[in-house]
Amino acid sequence: MIPAQFDYVRPASLAEACQELGSDEDAKVLAGGQSLLPFLRLRLAYPSKLVDIGRLADLRGVHDRGDHVHIGAMTTHDEVMRSPVVREGCPLLALTAAQVADPAIRHRGTFGGSLAHADPAGDLPAAVLALDGVFVAASASGEREIPAAEFFVDYLESSLRQGEILAGVRIPKLGAGWGFHYEKFHRTAQAWAIVGVAAAVRRSNGSIAEARIALTNMGPTPVRARAVETALQGVELGDQVRQACVEAAADTSPPADLHAQPDYRRHLAKVLTDRAVRAAAGAP
């Protein structure tokens, strides 16, 4: 299948890219193209112009900034999963990126593209939400920070405004004692998550001191499982963890589709949260 016609520009700087985007409301950013090109080929989108940010070196790469890790929007999934800085400073993202799609798609698909696309079935949005990442949006009028909790607005909709480009994300480092896991449930290897759970857990003396849990594909946006986070505080590792996870699907509105009905997704959310928390805590 062949996409409908569009214009194509490859700006030499972020400022120029913002200008190109700001001057045409039907223009779209082209990053890795691994979500956009399938959309264009199926003619689900008709942009007037693609602004290719694929060669903007400033947007690419991972940087250790002391208390946080900065990940440029154009860093590919493959680079994120292999980056020593990510593995050290925010290992949850390396674990999660490794579970996105397949190797060929991970070579081209980008960290920023996955987030800006705001697909609730995408794996990285939940992981960044669990880590309270801070999104850096660039536009002709400068930069703006958006907390993860405000970035995802609705199905395929982020809080980026017209003319804004996601430049990168700051991931605050969690100190010692934290463990991480991303539990993804899908039917075939390269498929999207039916439900996914991103977990960060801090252990102290055989109990859980603190937990951060975010869910993939349990509503139109990724969501934090706040009820479980509260219930897990002070819980000893063992059977009580499962008990604390029963509220995992509280306040969610999971979709119905080919793969699962909402009640099955609610069931999965409980089971997978329990698994993710145990794995993050290093418990059997």
Next chain:
Amino acid sequence: MPRITVTVDGIQYEQDVEPRLLLVHLLRERLGKTGTPVGCDTSNCGACTVLLDGKSAKSCSVLAVQADGCDVVTIEGLGANGSLHPMQQAFHEEHALQCGYCTPGMVMAAIDLLRQDPDPSEETIRQGLEGNLCRCTGYCNIVRAVRRGAQEMGQAVSRP
């Protein structure tokens, strides 16, 4: 219309392309590289896999303009002097194909896998080929072929 320069299987081409032209169509319809097939509409099957600047990519999911200045290797660029590449030979020996439609993509993905891990386990091979679907063989012979191809390639390198 943008003009691009792209090297495919060692030969440099200059082409005027519509922005919407997909890399796979550039390869097949302009350059006659029909060794790279299209197997799906959804970027799932991997039949169209090529190496783009040395890394595997699904050529149905890349615009030709995005490949401007890049180096592309297709299945047609693997063999040398009329003989098959060791990975192609291994697919042949192990009967790793029936209709052969997925084979170009499988071979390219397998070669990409060896770039990261020259001696992959069966599990690593299965994961490395997760983006390539075969509707005929059931994968067992494909996995065996990749093991064999890896061994042959390892020997080829270590031979004096």
